[in-house]
Each structure stands twice: as C-alpha cells, then as structure tokens.
Amino acid sequence: MTQLPEASATANPPLADSPPPPPPPKGRRLLWFLTVPVLLVCAALVTVHARGVSSANVTATTKTLAVLNVNVLHAQAGSSVTDLTAPGTIQAFSESPVYARITGYVRSWTADLGARVRKGQLLAIVDAPEIDQELSRARAMLTQARATRDLATVTAARYRELITSHSVSQQEVDNNNQNLNAQVANVEAATAEVGRLEQMQGFEKIYAPFDGVITARKTQVGDLVNAGNSGTGTELFRISDIATMRVYVNVPETYSGSVAPGVPASMAVASLANRTFGGKVARTSHAIGVSSRTLLTEVDVPNPKGELMPGAYARVQFHLTTKTVPLVLPGSTILFQAKGPHVGVVNDQGHVELRQVTLGRDFGTSIEVVSGIAQTDAVIANPPDYLVDGIAVSVQPTQGGK
Numbered sequence: 001m002t003q004l005p006e007a008s009a010t011a012n013p014p015l016a017d018s019p020p021p022p023p024p025p026k027g028r029r030l031l032w033f034l035t036v037p038v039l040l041v042c043a044a045l046v047t048v049h050a051r052g053v054s055s056a057n058v059t060a061t062t063k064t065l066a067v068l069n070v071n072v073l074h075a076q077a078g079s080s081v082t083d084l085t086a087p088g089t090i091q092a093f094s095e096s097p098v099y100a101r102i103t104g105y106v107r108s109w110t111a112d113l114g115a116r117v118r119k120g121q122l123l124a125i126v127d128a129p130e131i132d133q134e135l136s137r138a139r140a141m142l143t144q145a146r147a148t149r150d151l152a153t154v155t156a157a158r159y160r161e162l163i164t165s166h167s168v169s170q171q172e173v174d175n176n177n178q179n180l181n182a183q184v185a186n187v188e189a190a191t192a193e194v195g196r197l198e199q200m201q202g203f204e205k206i207y208a209p210f211d212g213v214i215t216a217r218k219t220q221v222g223d224l225v226n227a228g229n230s231g232t233g234t235e236l237f238r239i240s241d242i243a244t245m246r247v248y249v250n251v252p253e254t255y256s257g258s259v260a261p262g263v264p265a266s267m268a269v270a271s272l273a274n275r276t277f278g279g280k281v282a283r284t285s286h287a288i289g290v291s292s293r294t295l296l297t298e299v300d301v302p303n304p305k306g307e308l309m310p311g312a313y314a315r316v317q318f319h320l321t322t323k324t325v326p327l328v329l330p331g332s333t334i335l336f337q338a339k340g341p342h343v344g345v346v347n348d349q350g351h352v353e354l355r356q357v358t359l360g361r362d363f364g365t366s367i368e369v370v371s372g373i374a375q376t377d378a379v380i381a382n383p384p385d386y387l388v389d390g391i392a393v394s395v396q397p398t399q400g401g402k
Contacts, residue, residue: 072378075327088249088316092240099233100225101203104128124206135197142190149183212241250294258320344380
C-alpha cells in the first residue's frame with residue numbers, strides 16, 4: 001500500500017499570527033463625530049419649522065373661523081308726530097269723606113248711595129243730648145251774668161253820685177267801677193260760650209261740602225258716631241265731584257319733554273265701548289319717578305253726564321310732537337340684556353360696539369329707537385345672543401348689492 005503524502009501539511013502550512021489592521025485616520029473619525037450632531041440639529045430645525053408652519057396655519061384658520069359673518073342695515077327715520085297710548089286711572093276731581101263733628105247717635109239720614117247732592121244739602125242728623133244740655137246751662141249762665149252786670153251798673157252809678165257829697169269814699173267808688181268792668185267781661189265770656197255750644201249744636205246736622213255724588217254711606221239710624229277725623233272719628237259718607245274727572249297717567253321718560261299743560265288727549269274706557277272722551281293735560285308733577293322712570297301727568301276730562309266713574313281703568317292717547325325725530329329698526333336687531341336693550345354696531349375697524357338704546361313705540365315687526373345710535377351706524381341685522389363688545393366681524397354683502 002502506497003502511503004500518500006500529507007497534502008494538508010504540505011499544501012497549507014500553518015500561518016503565523018497576522019498583524020492588526022491599521023486604525024482609520026484621525027480626520028475621518030472627527031468628521032464622523034461632527035456629522036451626527038449636525039444631522040440631529042438639522043432634523044430638529046426641520047421639526048421646529050414644520051411645527052411653526054403648522055401652528056401658524058392653525059392660528060390663521062382659528063382667526064378665520066373666529067370672525068363672525070354678519071349682515072348690517074341702517075335705521076330709517078321715523079316721524080316727529082306721534083301718538084302715545086298709556087294706561088291711566090280715573091279719579092273724581094274732588095273727593096272727601098264726611099265725618100261727624102260731635103259725638104252722638106244718628107237720628108236720620110237723607111242721602112243714600114249714588115245720590116246726587118248739592119252743596120249745603122242736608123245729609124244726616126245726629127242727636128247729641130250732652131251738647132243740648134250744655135247749651136241750656138250756658139244760656140242760663142249768660143242770663144245770670146247779665147243780671148249781675150246790670151246790678152253792678154246801677155251800683156256803680158249810685159256811688160259816683162254819692163262821691164260828690166262825700167258820703168262814700170273814693171275807694172268804694174273805685175271798687176264798684178272795677179266790679180262793673182268784671183261783670184261786663186263775665187257777660188262777654190258767657191256769650192262766647194253760648195256761641196260755641198250753638199256752633200256745636202249746629203254740627204248735629206251734616207251737610208254736603210260741595211256738589212257731587214254719594215259714593216259711600218257708612219251709617220245707619222241709631223249708630224253711635226264719634227267726633228274726629230280719619231284716625232278717631234266715624235266716617236258717615238264719602239262724596240265725589242264727578243263733573244270733571246282727573247285721569248292720572250304715567251308717561252314714559254322718553255316723552256316727558258313733549259307733555260305739557262294744554263296738550264290734547266283722548267280717552268277710552270272698557271265699560272263704554274266705541275266711545276272716546278276728549279280732554280287736555282292740566283298739570284304734571286315736573287319730576288321723573290326714580291323707580292318707574294315715568295312722569296306723573298294729570299288729564300282733566302269733562303264728565304257732564306256722569307258717565308265716567310272714579311276708579312275706572314282708562315286708555316289715554318296723547319297727540320304729541322317730539323323734539324327729536326326717532327329712528328326705526330327691525331325688532332330682530334334688539335338685544336335685551338340685563339342692563340337694558342342694546343344693538344350691535346360695526347365700527348370702521350370691523351369690530352362690534354354694543355350700544356345701549358332707549359326704545360320708543362313697538363310696532364310689532366319694528367320698534368322706535370329714541371337714542372343710542374345714529375342713522376349712519378351699521379347695525380347688525382340678526383345679532384346672536386353671545387355677541388360681545390369688541391369681537392371681530394365680517395360684513396357680508398346683502399342680496400342685490402344693497
């Protein structure tokens with residue numbers, strides 16, 4: 001058997017340890033360390049720029065969406081001649097309760113509820129026995145005083161004659177003269193007391209203080225009535241003068257400058273349908289009520305037939321000429337807020353100005369604006385409830401280019 005030579009040993013002799021690869025140059029290592037941060041910085045800048053662009057786009061979009069699209073209009077001029085209708089209360093021109101002047105019992109009454117009476121007409125008679133007895137006693141005291149005065153007159157005259165013959169002293173003469181003067185004064189006092197009691201006795205008869213209608217009778221025969229006023233006395237009757245009626249109306253402050261004495265007015269009441277009563281403003285209070293912001297106005301209305309009744313509700317219409325011409329706006333332009341009615345006006349910078357306005361008459365679809373805006377103001381046609389002062393808006397053109 002022939003042996004083959006060891007090919008592996010001769011063909012691949014063992015290799016000696018090879019030396020390590022040479023390190024990369026220092027320039028390439030530095031370039032590598034600089035490239036990575038630069039790439040990172042570039043990536044960060046790109047990210048920041050992208051975010052900035054996105055934020056700017058979002059901001060622009062938000063601002064675009066935040067601008068409210070609105071339609072505007074201008075107020076139309078109204079009329080300076082206006083009719084104001086306001087509620088009123090009818091009262092008698094004069095009204096007075098009738099009290100007893102003395103304390104006593106009602107003997108009789110002659111005027112019942114609704115009766116028309118004349119001034120000085122007898123209404124009732126009150127019996128006052130105490131006054132009658134006091135008057136009798138006073139008259140007796142007056143008679144006694146007169147008798148004493150007459151005796152003093154005679155006595156004083158006699159003493160004046162005796163002094164001439166020196167039969168009496170001057171002191172006695174003076175005493176009798178002074179006694180005469182005292183008795184004369186007593187007679188005058190007794191006369192005044194009789195007159196006072198006669199006046200009191202005259203109050204037993206109750207008379208009407210003026211022409212009118214008995215609107216209340218609060219007494220019966222036999223009632224004990226007390227003398228006095230509304231606090232202590234007993235009210236027997238209530239009488240009202242209804243020949244002319246006073247109608248009290250609260251006129252809004254807006255029209256207070258146009259309401260003056262002599263302004264014509266007409267009145268209607270529910271109880272007399274299709275009837276109107278003419279009158280004129282008689283007087284005003286010349287003061288605006290703090291709580292109601294109205295002017296108390298009195299209108300005098302003739303009532304010769306007595307058709308109008310005190311206490312009735314009336315609708316009073318004034319024919320006024322206002323000093324300023326009001327403006328008219330659609331009712332949809334008004335914002336009713338806690339501080340009062342407002343309208344939104346677009347200024348030259350495209351921002352909203354909420355202006356408080358004073359309203360006049362309401363015509364249903366439109367309403368008068370007395371103050372707060374000018375005719376040249378651009379008023380927002382249909383303002384939303386969330387409209388606030390200073391918000392940016394975009395005015396949209398109306399149909400037809402108007």
